[in-house]
Amino acid sequence: METTAESLLSKLRAPGTAPVHQIGIVVASCDEAVARYTALLGYTEWRRSTFGSEDVGRMTLRGADAEYSMRLAFAGNDPELELIEPAGGESLYSEWLAERGEGLHHLAVVVGSLDETIDTMERAGFANIQSGHGFAPNGKGGYAYFDTVGELGFILEAVEI
Numbered sequence: 001m002e003t004t005a006e007s008l009l010s011k012l013r014a015p016g017t018a019p020v021h022q023i024g025i026v027v028a029s030c031d032e033a034v035a036r037y038t039a040l041l042g043y044t045e046w047r048r049s050t051f052g053s054e055d056v057g058r059m060t061l062r063g064a065d066a067e068y069s070m071r072l073a074f075a076g077n078d079p080e081l082e083l084i085e086p087a088g089g090e091s092l093y094s095e096w097l098a099e100r101g102e103g104l105h106h107l108a109v110v111v112g113s114l115d116e117t118i119d120t121m122e123r124a125g126f127a128n129i130q131s132g133h134g135f136a137p138n139g140k141g142g143y144a145y146f147d148t149v150g151e152l153g154f155i156l157e158a159v160e161i
Contacts, residue, residue: 005148005156008124012158014112020079021159022108026096030071030085033102037083043075050087057134061091066130068094079107092130092145092155106145106155114142114160121146121158129155 013019027033034046052069053059059066068089075081084105086094096105111117118128126146135141141161148156 005121005124005126005146005151008120008126009109009111009117009156009158012109012111012113012117012120014110014161017110018078019109020107021110022080022082022106022157023104024082024084024106024108024155024157025103026084026086026093026100026105027102028085028097030073030083033083033085034073037075037081041075041081043081045075047074048072052088055135056132057139059130059132060128061130063128066090082108104154106157108143108157108159111158111160114144114158117158117160118144126156 030048037043049072050069051072053067059068061068066089068091069087070091070093071085071087073083084093086097093105114133118131122128126148128144129147131142131144133142143157143159146156146158148154
C-alpha cells in the first residue's frame with residue numbers, strides 16, 4: 001500500500017474535481033492581506049466571511065472538541081485562494097501564525113467521503129490535526145487537516161462539500 005500523502009489523497013479525491021481545490025494562506029489581517037494579494041496576483045473580486053462554531057456542527061483540534069473562529073477572504077477558483085485570519089480560540093491557524101508567521105498553510109482537495117479519508121490518512125500515519133463537521137446551512141459538509149508538514153512542508157486539507 002502506498003502511504004505518501006499525495007498518493008492517498010489522489011485516490012480519495014472526488015471524481016471530476018480539480019487536483020488542487022484550494023491554496024490556504026494564514027495571515028495576521030485579512031484586510032491587509034487582501035490588498036497585498038490583489039496587488040500581487042491581480043484578483044479584483046473577493047468573497048469574505050467569518051466562520052466559527054455557529055457555522056459548523058462540531059469542530060476539533062487534535063481530537064478534542066474545540067471552538068475557534070476565523071476571518072476568511074476567497075478569490076478565484078480551481079484553485080481557490082483562501083486567506084485565513086485567526087479570530088478567536090486556539091486553532092491550527094493561530095498556532096501556525098505564532099510559530100511560522102504568515103504564509104502558505106495548506107493545499108486542499110475535495111474528497112468523496114471525509115470519514116473514509118480521515119480513517120485512511122490516520123492509518124497511514126498522517127494525524128488529523130483539526131476538523132469540522134456539519135457546515136451551515138445544510139449541515140453536510142466537512143473538512144480535516146492532516147499533518148503532512150514533515151513530508152510536504154505544508155498541511156493537506158480534505159474537504160467534503
